[in-house]
Amino acid sequence: MTHPTLVRAIEVFGVDAQEDQAIEEFSELIKAIIKFRKSGRFNSMLRDELFEEIADAKIMIAQLQHIYECKGVVNGHIRYKLQKLKHKINLKEEYALEGEDGEE
Numbered sequence: 721m722t723h724p725t726l727v728r729a730i731e732v733f734g735v736d737a738q739e740d741q742a743i744e745e746f747s748e749l750i751k752a753i754i755k756f757r758k759s760g761r762f763n764s765m766l767r768d769e770l771f772e773e774i775a776d777a778k779i780m781i782a783q784l785q786h787i788y789e790c791k792g793v794v795n796g797h798i799r800y801k802l803q804k805l806k807h808k809i810n811l812k813e814e815y816a817l818e819g820e821d822g823e824e
């Protein structure tokens with residue numbers, strides 16, 4: 721269930737405004753990741769900013785899922801993509817183990 725405050729935000733500000741807000745928040749998250757990485761990952765102020773942007777992005781994703789009524793479909797994609805990722809990880813680990821065997 722979408723948090724009632726997020727539903728109200730869509731009702732009060734409108735779909736277009738919330739889509740624009742989502743684009744802006746995702747852009748801010750991208751910039752925060754880049755700044756944190758460039759800082760060497762030790763700057764606590766930039767880390768806190770990054771965490772705040774992750775929160776903003778998650779809030780906007782929840783709103784987009786509500787707007788498009790797609791939470792179930794998205795969850796299906798997530799399950800499928802996690803299986804694909806698991807397969808890639810297994811292949812990578814098998815490849816690494818074969819590499820170790822080759823060194824002997």
Ligand SMILES: [Mg+2]
Nearest residue numbers: 745748773776
């Ligand atoms: Mg933000």
